[in-house]
Every structure is written in structure tokens, then in C-alpha cells.
Amino acid sequence: MAVDAVMVLDELLPLDMIGIKKITGGNLEDSLLVSGVAFKKAFSYAGFQMQPKHFKNPLISILNIELELKSEKENAEIRVENVEEYQKIVDAEWQILYDKLQSIHDSGAKVVLSKLPIGDVATQWFADRDMFCAGRIPIDDLKRIQKSCGGSMQTSAQKLTKEVLGTCGDFEERQVGGERYNFFTECPLTKACTLVLRGGTEQFIDEMERSLHDAIMIVRRALKHDAVVAGGGAIEMELSKYLRDFARTIPGKQQLIISAYARALECIPRQLCDNAGFDSTNILNELRQKHAQGAKWFGINVFTEGIADNYAACIWEPSLVKINALTAASEACCQILSVDELIKHSKGGNEYEAPDALPGRGRGRPG
Numbered sequence: 001m002a003v004d005a006v007m008v009l010d011e012l013l014p015l016d017m018i019g020i021k022k023i024t025g026g027n028l029e030d031s032l033l034v035s036g037v038a039f040k041k042a043f044s045y046a047g048f049q050m051q052p053k054h055f056k057n058p059l060i061s062i063l064n065i066e067l068e069l070k071s072e073k074e075n076a077e078i079r080v081e082n083v084e085e086y087q088k089i090v091d092a093e094w095q096i097l098y099d100k101l102q103s104i105h106d107s108g109a110k111v112v113l114s115k116l117p118i119g120d121v122a123t124q125w126f127a128d129r130d131m132f133c134a135g136r137i138p139i140d141d142l143k144r145i146q147k148s149c150g151g152s153m154q155t156s157a158q159k160l161t162k163e164v165l166g167t168c169g170d171f172e173e174r175q176v177g178g179e180r181y182n183f184f185t186e187c188p189l190t191k192a193c194t195l196v197l198r199g200g201t202e203q204f205i206d207e208m209e210r211s212l213h214d215a216i217m218i219v220r221r222a223l224k225h226d227a228v229v230a231g232g233g234a235i236e237m238e239l240s241k242y243l244r245d246f247a248r249t250i251p252g253k254q255q256l257i258i259s260a261y262a263r264a265l266e267c268i269p270r271q272l273c274d275n276a277g278f279d280s281t282n283i284l285n286e287l288r289q290k291h292a293q294g295a296k297w298f299g300i301n302v303f304t305e306g307i308a309d310n311y312a313a314c315i316w317e318p319s320l321v322k323i324n325a326l327t328a329a330s331e332a333c334c335q336i337l338s339v340d341e342l343i344k345h346s347k348g349g350n351e352y353e354a355p356d357a358l359p360g361r362g363r364g365r366p367g
Contacts, residue, residue, distance in 0.1 A: 002218075006219040044134070062152065066118075148191060150188065168184045171183070230298075236268040272302075
């Protein structure tokens with residue numbers, strides 16, 4: 001699912017074009033990928049149930065205007081002489097709203113989406129003309145609709161043409177779990193997608209979202225930088241083996257530093273074994289033997305509770321991720337070692353007493 005979601009995007013692979021919607025209830029297997037846009041049904045007024053819920057090849061109008069009668073501001077003042085003048089003001093307000101609705105209908109749009117509210121009068125007016133409308137749509141979903149269906153967001157309902165309208169092959173509103181969702185599929189541009197996640201509890205869905213986000217980021221990185229290495233601790237064991245061999249060729253204290261770095265690299269496969277419930281001592285001994293024999297891509301296989309050629313098993317990691325991780329860890333270690341003194345302030349001591357300086361063993365002074 002993560003690979004399919006990333007492959008839908010354009011060459012820039014924008015992460016904000018992947019929408020994630022979470023619906024409590026159902027099983028993990030009920031999650032689905034929508035090659036287009038899906039969002040939760042917005043708040044609706046009376047008359048919404050009369051609107052059609054399925055269209056083939058509809059024109060889509062994306063608006064940023066309110067389609068409802070607005071109340072006057074608190075400090076507004078209108079002076080009229082008689083009832084007829086007051087009625088003219090009321091009729092003018094209604095006529096402005098009806099002119100907007102008629103302009104949208106004349107454009108040929110069948111689906112009307114707006115960032116701002118769509119009132120009960122407009123909802124019923126669209127229902128009488130077999131049109132669908134939805135207001136208070138989040139801006140992120142509207143941007144994904146623009147990417148997938150085309151069109152542009154309009155701040156006025158006047159002079160709407162087909163050039164500013166979007167379209168999709170299929171629009172449908174259907175029930176997903178306990179919620180109603182609007183689905184825009186078979187989009188001509190298809191540069192966005194939506195992941196609908198299902199699960200028994202909110203905590204489970206949140207954890208699934210975090211795991212899926214990590215997978216999406218790795219796939220994006222692999223597409224941008226196609227150099228990969230074997231995962232499952234294989235590259236760490238090979239680097240550890242290389243550094244151990246290299247350390248034996250260097251005299252002096254530098255040999256101890258390189259050997260310690262090589263030993264630290266083995267914490268990754270050891271932690272993988274612990275997380276999977278394996279015997280880390282036996283697994284690491286087998287990996288050291290294989291890598292000493294030249295099998296550089298051998299790593300941990302959690303399915304067989306042993307080791308395997310992870311490169312042949314298509315267990316890969318982007319090499320750039322490994323390079324950045326090793327660089328960041330090395331820089332953090334050097335930063336810590338460069339600290340010469342630590343200042344500790346006693347909580348129960350006098351606030352005017354000078355704190356004691358604890359000597360360190362940094363590079364600035366001998367230990």
C-alpha cells in the first residue's frame with residue numbers, strides 16, 4: 001500500500017498529496033488505497049438526502065465563497081421609511097444568493113465543493129436540480145482534488161466556465177464503517193491519493209499511521225536515490241567486519257577507537273534479535289561467520305528465526321538513510337566527547353553558592 005501510494009504522485013513526490021483518513025472500527029485488512037481523493041462527509045442541512053450520491057464524469061466546481069444568507073453585523077444600521085423598502089432589501093439579499101446558485105448551475109457543474117459553509121437554501125436548491133454540494137471542506141482535501149481532478153478554486157460564482165472546473169471518472173458517496181465518505185476516483189490527472197485506515201481502536205490506528213508514514217518516507221527516499229543495501233542488520237555486520245580487519249593494520253590508540261566503533265555497529269542486529277525474541281548471541285555468531293566467509297548481504301530473517309541473504313530476499317534499505325544515520329551518530333558522539341566540564345547544581349544547596357565543576361574526559365583536557 002505504501003509503494004502504490006507513492007507511485008501515484010508526480011516526480012517531486014510531495015508528501016502533502018497523500019491524504020490519510022482514520023475510521024475506527026473494522027479490521028486492518030479493511031484499509032484501502034483510493035487513487036484520488038476521499039474525505040469525510042461534511043455537515044449538511046435539510047435537503048441533503050435528496051441529492052444524488054453517484055455521478056459518472058461530473059464537472060466539479062471548487063469554490064471559496066459562502067452560499068447562504070449572512071446575518072448583518074452588530075453595528076450595521078439600515079433606515080427605511082416603510083415596509084416596501086424593507087421588503088426590497090430582503091428580496092435583494094435573496095436575489096444575490098439565487099444569482100450565485102444560478103451561475104453555478106449554468107456552468108454545468110454537478111458537484112459543488114466549497115471551503116466555506118453552504119446553507120440550507122442552497123442545499124435544497126441544488127437538490128432540486130440533481131446536483132451534489134458539500135461545504136466546510138478542509139483546504140488540504142481541496143488541494144488534492146485540484147491535483148487529481150483539475151480546475152481551480154474560485155472566489156466568485158460569476159462567469160464560471162468549463163476551463164475552471166475539474167472532472168473525474170466516478171464520484172460516489174458511500175458508507176465506510178460508521179461514517180459517510182465522498183470518493184473521487186478515475187481522475188484524469190491522478191497526482192494525489194488517500195489512505196483510509198481501519199482498526200479496532202484509535203490507539204491502534206494512530207500506531208498504524210506512524211508505521212505507514214515511516215514506510216512511505218523510505219519508499220520516497222528509495223525512489224529519489226535508487227542506491228540500496230541489504231537490511232536486517234546485514235550492512236552493519238559487514239561494516240563491523242571491515243572495521244575490525246582495518247583496525248588490526250593500525251598501531252596505537254586509534255586501533256581501539258576503530259574497534260569500539262565496529263563493536264557499536266553490532267547493536268543494530270542485536271536489537272533486532274531482541275525485538276523478535278531470538279537468541280542474539282547465536283544469531284550474531286552465525287552472522288560473523290558468514291561475513292568472514294564473504295557473504296556480505298547476510299542478515300536476520302525474522303520469518304525463519306535465522307539468517308538469510310537479505311539482498312536476494314528483497315529486504316532493502318536506501319543507502320542514503322544508512323549514510324545519514326552513521327554520520328549523525330558519529331557527530332553526536334564527537335560532540336559528547338568534546339565536552340570538557342559538566343556543571344551540576346545541587347537542588348538543596350544555597351542558591352548563592354557556586355556550583356561544583358565535574359571534570360570530564362573530553363578532548364580539551366586529559367582525563
